[in-house]
Amino acid sequence: MGTMRALLSGYYGKGNGGDEALLATLLQMLPSHVTPVVLSGNPEETSDRYHVEAHNRMAILPVVQALRSCDALIWGGGSLIQDVTSTLSPFYYGGLMALAQTMGLKTIAWAQGIGPLLRPPTRWLARQNFAGCQAISVRDRVSAALLSEWHIPHILAPDPVWALQSQPVPGLWDLPAPRVAVTLRSHPQLTETRLANLTRALVDFQTATQAFILLLPFQKSEDLAIAQAIHPHLPDVSKILCLEDPQILKGVFRGVEMAIGMRLHSLIMAAAEGCRCFALSYDPKINRLMEELGMPGWDLANLPDDANLIGKTWIEHYANGDPLSSEQIQSLVDRALIHRELLSQSLIQ
Known part of the structure; x- marks a missing residue:
């Protein structure tokens, strides 16, 4: 059992193979002393598949309790901060990040693909969120250019799923x-x-x-x-x-x-x-x-x-x-x- 608890937030437990691949890779990459706690659209399935503690991502009380029990929040992977496919998505993730930062958790934006951000309020919130992170990695040059424009330190690397270990397919x-x-x-x-x-x-x-x-x-x-x-x-x-x-x-x-x-x-x-x-x-x-x-x-x-x-x-x-x-x-x-x-x-x- 790890000595540090990290809350993982992404589009997990929603049946999307790409987002599940990001979660699997994140769990594969976490240091051994870190115990993951996952916010999921299907906490039972997430818990069974990855053998982790998981909570309903949309249930306010369990989310706040999970934040209180953790030392860090990892905004995990992919195009979470964009306002094209969903106008609510950046406010959900942004609000969670702002809450974690207010509560004093270490906050990490991991393997982000930022944007498109077409609306001024979501752009402003994203800038505030990223500025408050202790560490940021992005997966493409456009995201890196946006953070550079905002004078926010970050690292650029290919999508982590490149490094996901594959398993053979029965049959x-x-x-x-x-x-x-x-x-x-x-x-x-x-x-x-x-x-x-x-x-x-x-x-x-x-x-x-x-x-x-x-x-x-x-x-x-x-x-x-x-x-x-x-x-x-x-x-x-x-x-x-x-x-x-x-x-x-x-x-x-x-x-x-x-x-x-x-x-x-x-x-x-x-x-x-x-x-x-x-x-x-x-x-x-x-x-x-x-x-x-x-x-x-x-x-x-x-x-x-x-x-x-x-x-x-x-x-x-x-x-x-x-x-x-x-x-x-x-x-x-x-x-x-x-x-x-x-x-x-x-x-x-």
């Missing part, structure tokens, strides 16, 4: 090879017309490559219906894989030749396991990853109307595209471990 090697993973999510930019074009392109791609298509919902509530809509168009040559454990989810990409994805962490996991990747971006964070890795892809808003062109582009990348080299992957993993060093240096007994 994966029994499925036909070669395999290609597809991760699409519900989003206003993924219109019915665009989904129909992507589906037609996927059918053409499968016919040309004879690949077995793995449809991977990263968040069932957002992704499963789309996977179920595509699956009947690829009978006998596709399978929907619903996996809850983030380490096993990352392990899928060990057995995959190429990944086509909207989800940021599907692309990071795939690239980390040596897959060719093709991005479909709905958010600046995907564009940042594409830019940093030289990853091909389209913004959904600019997706070609011609399914034939989409399919040909994927076939070309499947045949001739290059995954990251083992040296590039190792460099990204090594640099992602800077997030672990930040925790070790900040959470001193």
Whole structure:
């Protein structure tokens, strides 16, 4: 049992594979003397999966009691501080951080992807919150530039999920090879017309490559219906894989030749396991990853109307595209471990 207690706050326990991967990595990186206490949308599930103390993130009294019982608050990972997908999200996380700072807890912003921040009140709150942190790490250059503009010290390192240890997937090697993973999510930019074009392109791609298509919902509530809509168009040559454990989810990409994805962490996991990747971006964070890795892809808003062109582009990348080299992957993993060093240096007994 650790001698220091740290409250971990993020989008945990909401069934999102990327956020669960961030939590799993954070728990993997915590110093051994620190006992984690997790705020979760599903505390029972979080407690069972990770063997940690967990509390309902929206229950005010348990949250305040958890804060009182802890020495530190870690704002854990990802695009928590943005006001595009939710106007309430930055106020929830910002209010929690402000409360922790008022109560005298050591506060750490870990592996943040900041923004977009379009509204002056959320921008002001974010600046106050980050200024009050003892240590900050960010995962992209745009977030680093914003903190530099605010004169707030920070470190920049690749997303920590690069360093998440993957686990083998039971039964994966029994499925036909070669395999290609597809991760699409519900989003206003993924219109019915665009989904129909992507589906037609996927059918053409499968016919040309004879690949077995793995449809991977990263968040069932957002992704499963789309996977179920595509699956009947690829009978006998596709399978929907619903996996809850983030380490096993990352392990899928060990057995995959190429990944086509909207989800940021599907692309990071795939690239980390040596897959060719093709991005479909709905958010600046995907564009940042594409830019940093030289990853091909389209913004959904600019997706070609011609399914034939989409399919040909994927076939070309499947045949001739290059995954990251083992040296590039190792460099990204090594640099992602800077997030672990930040925790070790900040959470001193």
